Amino acid sequence: MASTRTDEKPTAEKTAGKTGRAPASGASRGLSGESIPYAPADERDRNAVVVRCGAVGIVANVALAVAKAAIGFASNSLAIVLDAVNSLTDAVSSVVTIVGVKLAARPADREHPMGYGRVEYLSALLVAAAVFATGIVTLRDSILKILHPTLSAYDWVAVVVIVLSIAVKVWLGLYTRGKARETRSDALDASGVDALFDALVTGATLVGIAVTMLWHVTIDGWVSALISLVVAKSGWDMLRSIVSEILGERIDPKLARGLRAEIASFPPVIGAHDLFLDSFGPNEMIGSVHLEVPANMTAMEIDTLSRKISDRVYREHNIILTCGVYGADPEDPEWKKFNDSIRAEVMAHEGVLSMHGLYVDHDHDRVVFDVVRDFSVTDVEAFKGRIVDDLEKRHPDYTFTVHVDVDYAE
Numbered sequence: 543m544a545s546t547r548t549d550e551k552p553t554a555e556k557t558a559g560k561t562g563r564a565p566a567s568g569a570s571r572g573l574s575g576e577s578i579p580y581a582p583a584d585e586r587d588r589n590a591v592v593v594r595c596g597a598v599g600i601v602a603n604v605a606l607a608v609a610k611a612a613i614g615f616a617s618n619s620l621a622i623v624l625d626a627v628n629s630l631t632d633a634v635s636s637v638v639t640i641v642g643v644k645l646a647a648r649p650a651d652r653e654h655p656m657g658y659g660r661v662e663y664l665s666a667l668l669v670a671a672a673v674f675a676t677g678i679v680t681l682r683d684s685i686l687k688i689l690h691p692t693l694s695a696y697d698w699v700a701v702v703v704i705v706l707s708i709a710v711k712v713w714l715g716l717y718t719r720g721k722a723r724e725t726r727s728d729a730l731d732a733s734g735v736d737a738l739f740d741a742l743v744t745g746a747t748l749v750g751i752a753v754t755m756l757w758h759v760t761i762d763g764w765v766s767a768l769i770s771l772v773v774a775k776s777g778w779d780m781l782r783s784i785v786s787e788i789l790g791e792r793i794d795p796k797l798a799r800g801l802r803a804e805i806a807s808f809p810p811v812i813g814a815h816d817l818f819l820d821s822f823g824p825n826e827m828i829g830s831v832h833l834e835v836p837a838n839m840t841a842m843e844i845d846t847l848s849r850k851i852s853d854r855v856y857r858e859h860n861i862i863l864t865c866g867v868y869g870a871d872p873e874d875p876e877w878k879k880f881n882d883s884i885r886a887e888v889m890a891h892e893g894v895l896s897m898h899g900l901y902v903d904h905d906h907d908r909v910v911f912d913v914v915r916d917f918s919v920t921d922v923e924a925f926k927g928r929i930v931d932d933l934e935k936r937h938p939d940y941t942f943t944v945h946v947d948v949d950y951a952e
Contacts, residue, residue: 588725592643595721595730599636599737602714603629606707613703619694621747621766622704624683628676628740629707635669635736639729642666646823659823663788666728670780673736677774680743684770687763694760696751704748711741728787732780739773793819798951801831801859805851810836812870815898815912817951819861830864834898837869868899868912876902880909887936891929893919895949909933910943922946 607629614622642665650657719734721727746765753761798817805814812834819829833851835844848865855863871877881900888897888911899912919925926944933942 589643589647591721591725592727592730593640595718596636596640596643596733599639599714599718599733600633602710603633603636606710607633609703610707613700617694617696617700618692619696619700619751620683620687621694621750622700624680625707625744625747628680628743631672631676632733632736632740635672635733638665638668639727639733642668642729643727656822656828657826659826660788660821662727662729662823663784666732667781667784667788669729669732669736670777670784672777673732673739674774674777674781676736676743677770677772677777681767681770681774684763684767687760688767691760691763693754693758694751696755701748701751701755704744704751708741708744708748711737711744715741728784732784735776735780739769739776743769743773745769787821790820793817793951795951797859801855801861804858805831805833805855808847808851808854810839811847811851812836812872813898815868815896816866816914816947819951827859827861828863829861830866832866832868832899834868834870837871837901839869869901870899871902874902876904884909884911884933884937887933888913888929891925891932893925894929899945906941907939908941908943909937910945912945912947914947914949916949 607626610622610626610629613619614624614626642662646658646661646665648658715734715737717734718730718737722730722734743766746769749765750761750763753759797819802814802817805811814831814833816832817829818831819827821827833848835847839847844867848867851865852863855861877900880902884900885897888894893916895914895916897911897913899910901910902908903910913929915922915925926946929944930942934940
């Protein structure tokens, strides 16, 4: 049914400052009451953490690249030289992450009124692509090494450098992923996963060195090929995950249920429906919801109520929420009758997930309501027609108008 909408954004938007974006809200009280880790309280703090973590990655990877390149050329080991190139690629990935965060922090402007938060998704995409490319390139070189095996002249200096490299990569991966969870940064998380898989790649090199030094045979081509496949798969999985986020994923069911329950707890709200949320960056969400309220509420009462709800949702969950309205009349006997009887009749139809927004127009003997369909319903008009035909046969004194909503968060 048509809804009266209040488009007032929460007071929090006025505090977005020069960035034009909603600041992160620190440790958030979870929907079930527990404390949920959030980004640092100020967006600038979050960006500083990401940049600092990226800088650590650059320094560590450049140092490793120089050390491994020197050992690789000295021992005539293609595996170690390729490992050095891999570390250098990781340093470039860290640069991409830092640039992405800096671009994402740009103030909103006329062309991009919601800011540049989604740039971080693009930087994460580049890092994931680098991981995938590393796996493919090292797989190719591993196959060449299997076809044309050669012994390298390793010494204990090479062993020490490789062992230290593994230790540094493991530490860097754990450190980066920890900061990624703290800041909700996909780019940092991708870099952290990349570092841990790099430790595996370098571990394969170490195994090859050990076998060569002890038995004068080479197996590092086979070991490297196996690890390369694992790294390539990891990169592919990260690419799929990030692309899915860019396309827009379903709302977390726990978040959706909690938000609807929280909104419905505001008197005199009867129900909260049609919740829709969209992400404009790792820590920014904007959305809308329909409030089912008594039809006799005044415009001023609705305005006050919607502002209270929008402000609460922003403070507690860092979500800018717009409220629309369904008018209901629980005191009307006809409304009660239809709400009870029609609900059971409508829910009996295949593909119906829920029903809401019931309105009885006594002047025209018309009943209006919304149904939420499952995505398995492909012919929406036929689906709606079946429901209307069934109801009009059961209740011939009324006409029925059904609006079909999409299952965004059921």
